[in-house]
Amino acid sequence: MSDKVSVSLHINGKDHALTVAPERTLLDVLREDLRATGTRRGCDEGSCGACTVLVDGVPVLSCLSLPARLAGRAITTIEGVEAGGELHPVQRALVQHGAVQCGFCMSGIVLAAKALLEHTPSPTEDEVRQALGSNVCRCSGYVRVVQAIVSLGGRP
Amino acid sequence: MRYAEPGSVEEGLALLSTTEDARCLAGGASLVAMMNAGRVAPGMLVSLHHIPELSTITEAADGLWLGAMCTHRTVAAEARLRGAMEVVRSAASQLAHPAIRNMATVGGSLCLADPQTELPVALVASSARAEVAGSAGRRTLPVEALLVDSFRTSLARGELLTRVFIPRGVDGAAGHHLRFSRVSSDYPTVSISLVLAMDGDRCRHARVVVGSCGPVPLHVDAADQRLVGTRLEAADVAEAGRLLAQAAAPLDDVRGSAEYRRMLIPRLLGRALSQARERTHV
Ligand SMILES: Cc1cc2nc3c(=O)[nH]c(=O)nc-3n(C[C@H](O)[C@H](O)[C@H](O)COP(=O)(O)OP(=O)(O)OC[C@H]3O[C@@H](n4cnc5c(N)ncnc54)[C@H](O)[C@@H]3O)c2cc1C
Ligand code: FES
Ligand code: FES
Numbered sequence: 001m002s003d004k005v006s007v008s009l010h011i012n013g014k015d016h017a018l019t020v021a022p023e024r025t026l027l028d029v030l031r032e033d034l035r036a037t038g039t040r041r042g043c044d045e046g047s048c049g050a051c052t053v054l055v056d057g058v059p060v061l062s063c064l065s066l067p068a069r070l071a072g073r074a075i076t077t078i079e080g081v082e083a084g085g086e087l088h089p090v091q092r093a094l095v096q097h098g099a100v101q102c103g104f105c106m107s108g109i110v111l112a113a114k115a116l117l118e119h120t121p122s123p124t125e126d127e128v129r130q131a132l133g134s135n136v137c138r139c140s141g142y143v144r145v146v147q148a149i150v151s152l153g154g155r156p
Numbered sequence: 157m158r159y160a161e162p163g164s165v166e167e168g169l170a171l172l173s174t175t176e177d178a179r180c181l182a183g184g185a186s187l188v189a190m191m192n193a194g195r196v197a198p199g200m201l202v203s204l205h206h207i208p209e210l211s212t213i214t215e216a217a218d219g220l221w222l223g224a225m226c227t228h229r230t231v232a233a234e235a236r237l238r239g240a241m242e243v244v245r246s247a248a249s250q251l252a253h254p255a256i257r258n259m260a261t262v263g264g265s266l267c268l269a270d271p272q273t274e275l276p277v278a279l280v281a282s283s284a285r286a287e288v289a290g291s292a293g294r295r296t297l298p299v300e301a302l303l304v305d306s307f308r309t310s311l312a313r314g315e316l317l318t319r320v321f322i323p324r325g326v327d328g329a330a331g332h333h334l335r336f337s338r339v340s341s342d343y344p345t346v347s348i349s350l351v352l353a354m355d356g357d358r359c360r361h362a363r364v365v366v367g368s369c370g371p372v373p374l375h376v377d378a379a380d381q382r383l384v385g386t387r388l389e390a391a392d393v394a395e396a397g398r399l400l401a402q403a404a405a406p407l408d409d410v411r412g413s414a415e416y417r418r419m420l421i422p423r424l425l426g427r428a429l430s431q432a433r434e435r436t437h438v
Contacts, residue, residue, distance in 0.1 A: 003158045022159030022201055023191055045189040052255060058229075059255045064188040066181070068159050069205050112254070133341040134255035 005068040011036075012080025020067055027051045027062040030077060038078035038107050042136070049135035052108035053077050059112045059134060078107035081114065089152055090114050097148035101139035108135045113149045122153035158200040165209065165289050165318060168202055173291060173314040175200040180316055182225060182264035185256050210263070210318060219323040221287075224263025224316075228252070228275070231262060240282060240351045241322045242435075243331025247278035247349055250333060253341035263317045266299065269372075271306050271407075272343040277367035278333050280375055281349035284322050290315040306371035326361045329353035330435035334428040336420060338411065344368055345412040346420045352432040359383050364396070364425065369404040369417055376403045388429055397422025 009016045009026075011034070020029055027044075030036045030053075042050035044063045051062040054076040062077075081088045087095070090113045094100050109132060116123055116131040123131070128149045129142075137145065158175070162168040172178045178200040181187060190196045204210050210225035213234060220236055222244075231237070232249035251274040252260065265275040266286065279299045287296045291314060299320065304310050311317065325331075331351045335344040347367035353360045362383040366374040379399040386392040406417035 005159050021157065023157050023197075025188060025192065044192045046185055046256060049253075049255060058258050060259050061185075061255050063192065064183075064185050064259060066159075066184060066188060066201075066203075069161070069181070069184075069203050130340075131254060133253040 007067050007071045009067055009070060009075060010072060011075045012077060018067065022066060022068055024067070025063055026053065026065040026067050026070060026075070029067050030062060036077055036079050040104055040107055042104070047136070048105075049108040049112065050105055052111050052134065054111055054115055057115060057118060059115050061134075076111065078110060081110060088114065090117065090149065093148040093152050094145065097144045097151065099140055099144035099148045105135055105137040105140075109137065109145060113152075116149070117152060123150065125150050157198060159203070160200060161203045161206045163206050165207055165316070168204065168207060168316060169289060169291060169314060171200070171202050172316065178202055180204055180263075180267070182267075183227065183256075183260040184264075185260040186264065186268050186270070204263070204316070212319075214319075216321075219321055219325075221319050221321050222262050223319045224261060224266075226262050228257035228260055228262075228265075229254075231275075232257065237322065239327075240325025240329040240331045240353075243281045243333055243349050243351055244275070244278045244284070244322055246331060247274045247333035247335075247347075250335055251275065252343075262320060266302060266320070267309055267311065267317055269303050269305070269307050269309050271371050272368050274333065274335060274344060274347045274349070274367055276303055277347055277365050277373040278331075278349040279320060279322075280373040281333075281351055281363055281365040282322050282325065282331060283363070284320050286320050287318045288315050289318045294318065296321070300372070300375070303372040325351060326353045328436060329361060330432045332428060332432035332435065334424055334431065336424055343411065346406075346417050346424055348421075348424050348428045349373075350428055350432055352429060352436060354433060354436045357387050359386055359388055362396075362429075364400065364428075366400055366404065366421060368411075369400075369406040369421065371405070374400060374404055376400055379403075383429075388433065390426070393426045393429060394422055397425045400425065 040050035042048035053062045179198040181201045181203045210223045212223045214221040228248040237245035335347040337344045350364045379396040382396040401418040401421045406414040
């Protein structure tokens with residue numbers, strides 16, 4: 001029998017009061033309880049980065065994060081990235097560079113790139129590759145993804 | 157499964173002792189992955205996130221104490237890890253990939269005791285000591301004595317790791333970590349952590365430790381001694397590498413056969429030594 005944990009999660013600027021079994025991950029809760037399915041489930045073991053979200057601005061893997069310990073932290077998912085119906089510059093650049101293929105990896109890549117650009121506004125190609133080291137893409141070959149993110153250099 | 161968030165080490169110890177199969181939750185990077193895969197189902201998770209002392213870094217005259225809950229990201233950014241101590245910073249900044257480095261911790265890495273992880277290798281190279289808290293109080297022991305086998309530590313039931321001490325080490329020494337992996341964010345096929353000090357062009361001090369080549373980080377005194385006093389010429393490196401390869405007990409797996417890993421040791425050793433040598437300043 002599982003004890004339940006009550007926790008208030010601050011996701012994309014809104015508070016969500018939840019009661020969950022302690023072993024359920026943030027990824028489970030986002031997709032199944034909150035129906036925020038933009039965060040993808042790939043490997044469930046930390047290897048693919050599809051489930052990346054930001055916690056206090058830093059990329060973490062929601063498949064390995066337990067909601068109980070994220071109380072009060074600022075969580076950003078892909079649903080919280082566009083503003084006023086406008087795509088985020090990272091999203092626009094990825095589309096413009098033809099970097100998106102099936103799109104499965106893209107929520108994670110957008111969040112990893114957003115976090116990178118926030119503290120390194122003009123990243124080099126190498127810095128982009130390093131920052132995307134957590135994210136696996138099975139179709140793009142990364143070249144256009146990296147070009148798209150580098151092209152945003154100098155913009156916040 | 158029960159879940160608890162103690163606010164102090166003592167409270168944490170009390171919780172661990174009440175439940176047969178309680179487990180500490182640090183970064184969760186490995187523990188939650190194992191739970192997701194159905195490989196472990198602890199009766200209780202004792203989160204270490206609300207114990208302030210475990211995230212503390214304390215400077216002492218002879219070295220630096222790193223709290224068990226310091227993430228790899230924090231360690232990688234710790235500028236006080238210089239000289240010989242830099243081996244720990246070097247490993248923390250390269251291992252795994254950014255999202256894991258943002259989550260996984262010093263204590264989690266040590267207590268998991270996965271032969272493929274690199275922080276334990278760097279801690280052995282830096283002659284680090286671990287502080288362990290239990291119902292009878294605290295004790296410190298060399299990291300080598302904590303790591304007893306693949307995925308096994310000498311922690312007794314109900315004990316937890318509180319912090320590790322990185323000694324400042326030999327004057328003028330440089331610490332360095334080198335990993336060889338198929339792609340940069342994968343576990344290494346072989347990793348090497350070392351601390352090196354030179355006297356002119358002669359080696360004054362060397363401590364070399366190899367990862368992913370046996371159940372625990374591989375340290376061979378005779379290999380260190382083979383380097384000390386030499387000019388680190390090809391024959392010296394080859395001979396030290398041979399001693400290490402001979403003592404290694406690597407696995408055959410997707411990242412490389414045992415034979416391949418043995419062949420890599422001397423080659424990577426040469427590269428790691430020359431990289432470290434560029435950083436020594438005596
Ligand atoms: C996808 C992936 C890739 C990785 N790649 C690499 C790599 O390339 N190189 C590398 O070196 N490492 C790698 N790692 C391992 C990583 O660096 C950590 O060592 C590991 O994830 C454990 O750290 P954690 O803080 O998340 O511990 P957890 O997963 O929270 O805990 C691990 C174990 O240690 C116990 N524990 C944790 N803290 C304590 C404590 N203070 N006292 C007592 N027991 C404790 C837990 O109960 C559990 O049994 C990888 C991990 C993952 C998931
Ligand atoms: S689903 Fe989380 S890293 Fe793959
Ligand atoms: S675009 Fe298909 S996985 Fe990346």
